[in-house]
Amino acid sequence: MRIYQCHFCSSPVYPLHGITFVRNDAKEFRFCRSKCHKAFKQRRNPRKLRWTKAFRKAAGKELVVDSTLTFAARRNVPVRYNRDLVATTLKAMSRIEEIRRKRERAFYKNRMKGNKERQLALDRKLVEDHPELLRMRDVELRRAAEKQAARAEAEEEEEDEEDEEMEDAMSVDEEEEEEAQKVVLKAKKRKQRA
Numbered sequence: 001m002r003i004y005q006c007h008f009c010s011s012p013v014y015p016l017h018g019i020t021f022v023r024n025d026a027k028e029f030r031f032c033r034s035k036c037h038k039a040f041k042q043r044r045n046p047r048k049l050r051w052t053k054a055f056r057k058a059a060g061k062e063l064v065v066d067s068t069l070t071f072a073a074r075r076n077v078p079v080r081y082n083r084d085l086v087a088t089t090l091k092a093m094s095r096i097e098e099i100r101r102k103r104e105r106a107f108y109k110n111r112m113k114g115n116k117e118r119q120l121a122l123d124r125k126l127v128e129d130h131p132e133l134l135r136m137r138d139v140e141l142r143r144a145a146e147k148q149a150a151r152a153e154a155e156e157e158e159e160d161e162e163d164e165e166m167e168d169a170m171s172v173d174e175e176e177e178e179e180a181q182k183v184v185l186k187a188k189k190r191k192q193r194a
Contacts, residue, residue, distance in 0.1 A: 001015060004017075005030070006030060006036050007036070008032075008037075008052065009054075010053035010054065012051065021040070063104050067102070069100075071096050145172075
């Protein structure tokens with residue numbers, strides 16, 4: 001099963017999917033969907049459309065120069081079937097895919113690190129231009145701390161009130177028990193007299 005690449009956006013085109021356009025000079029162009037086909041007919045440049053892989057590669061968003069990418073190149077030379085060769089090829093393919101994923105992850109992390117540094121520089125410039133923002137932030141933090149302290153005090157007061165109510169309820173229960181015991185003792189004494 002051969003999987004083609006979309007001529008416009010470079011996404012995979014599976015058999016019986018997409019659109020095939022054959023030019024007068026018999027050159028075939030395969031597209032994954034009508035969006036790519038229409039853009040091609042309108043002579044749009046894929047490097048200028050942000051959703052294509054050509055743009056991502058041109059803008060440095062994707063790993064372009066890597067030795068693992070050469071293994072994906074199509075080879076049209078027929079090779080005689082050999083079980084050992086197939087086994088080693090499959091192992092190599094999985095290993096190459098693993099290496100490619102690691103390198104892409106490292107590339108992405110390195111690219112994102114630049115974004116963090118740029119954002120930090122922009123934040124510093126903002127603070128230098130507007131020092132009143134820091135004062136406002138301090139005031140907000142102080143207010144938040146005061147609110148939190150007030151909440152903690154309110155919670156402590158509620159707990160104290162609950163403890164007092166529990167003690168009152170327990171003392172009332174104890175008093176009722178003592179009175180009940182006294183009544184029972186009086187009843188027993190009456191029975192003994194009678």
